[in-house]
Amino acid sequence: MAVRSYSLFDIWPIINRWKRLVGVAVGSALVVSLIVALLLPNIYKSTAIFYPTNPETTDPDRIMVEGSRLAPGGRGEDLDRVITIGQSQPVAEAIIRRFHLYEHYNAGTPGNDKADNAVLREFTNNMSIVHNERDAIELTFKDEDKVLASNVANALVAMIDSVNQQLTLTNRRRVVELYGQQYEAMTKSFTQARQQLLSARRRYGIYGLEQESKYLAKEILKTERKLREAEGSGASAATIAGLRRALTGLTRADGGNVLNLENYVQGIDSLELFTTRTEDLSRRLVKAQGDYETAKVSLESQVSSLYIVQPALPATKQAEPVRWLIVVSAVFLTFVLSVLLIVLLELYRANRHHLVTN
Structure with missing residues (x-):
């Protein structure tokens, strides 16, 4: 004989028979998740928005013909270069040392491989730099200290600007030399x-x-x-x-x-x-x-290579954690797992009874 199968309509009676156990599990999940959610620290995030400019990349061939002037521009390669600089390890290490993040993250002593990896991993997890749909770059940093988060984000933007200027300094000097050659030739x-x-x-x-x-x-x-x-x-x-x-x-x-x-x-x-x-x-x-x-x-004068639309400001409200979502998710997941467990247990008992009867 075939074993009797269960449908969705059979689940409610099962839950009703095991309602005390399910209630205890759901109640425990509610209490535990509520305690955990309340104990989690508030995380604030600050975002700086800027466009990359490139006053060094004027086409040298056009200078003598059209008299092109140094002008900003946000091309795809400029966006990629700025994002790459922001994600580079030297920039991260400079910011970590500047804001004493070893002590802030309780990572240990600088110079220790384990501590270095821990603080770098924590810093990378808290920092994000993305290219948005408006061709601007959004740099976000998260931390329990909202003032620190905004300061780090602004410092990252300044560091990216400095490195970007150094990368393009040679080409900028070449442009100036071409202007000088043009002036000498005209003289x-x-x-x-x-x-x-x-x-x-x-x-x-x-x-x-x-x-x-x-x-x-x-x-x-x-x-x-x-x-x-x-x-x-x-x-x-x-x-x-x-x-x-x-x-x-x-x-x-x-x-x-x-x-x-x-x-x-x-x-x-x-x-x-x-x-x-x-x-x-x-x-x-x-x-x-x-x-x-x-x-x-x-x-x-070292003209900035970034046009800052919005500097990072201290957040006025927390970004994480979403406590109600944690509680609701924990309760729902516990309920689903409890129902699944008791359904499997009922199936096991029914199969065992069927085998014994036969």
Whole structure:
């Protein structure tokens, strides 16, 4: 004969028969879990939220072409680098020593392997650093002392910032050097352009005086008129020759005059080109000098590599333990285990009775 099976409808009568035992078990679980929950210390957690910035990673190839400036940016590699720094052992050990966590965690004497592993494990369990859905980083630290929790979290952020700056310091210096090279190159180009402009002025006799062209035209017309008058009035040959030499000097480059019509016409276009280039290089030189000085100040002032949205503050309420949840979970689990135990016991008795009967 087949052994009689139990359904869910058969459980209640079984519980009713064993209600005293089940009641004792559940009551004991209630009392014990309540005592344990009340004895557990309050745990507070403080969270700092920040974005990683990277003023060092401006593309060097774009500096000379587009004049890119140092600007923050939160790329995936920046997020990964900051999280890796925060989870690194050197950072943890520095914070542990700074806040005397060996004594706080009662881990033992520093330098002992067992104590070192214990305090490091406790610290790691209490600290979490994650990348949230808004591309920010949340760093959380838990402790029984809410002030200590906030101080440790803020110290961790500062330590991450310091290490991140050191990691990218070489690249930042390279960017500053490129700005310096750009400034030096612009200075040389501007100096050469000024020399070319000065040489052209000397060659063509054009110095940009306000009345220069008017004076030349006036003198040419005046000299030419005197020459014509001298020729018409029968003046001496010496006078006419002198006026012709004067007119030649005013109109021809080989006439001996620094300012003459031929050089003026030939040089005006060249001077406009040199002047335009010099003015353009002057503006670019001023910009290059400003970029270089800004980059130097940024390097020397050690601009933060993190943009802190929310510093860690002492918690106003506990995060752990959730005492009611502990009590409810313990009572429910005890009830389920008790029911399972008595059902198994009933099945065992029924099977044994069936075997004896047969």
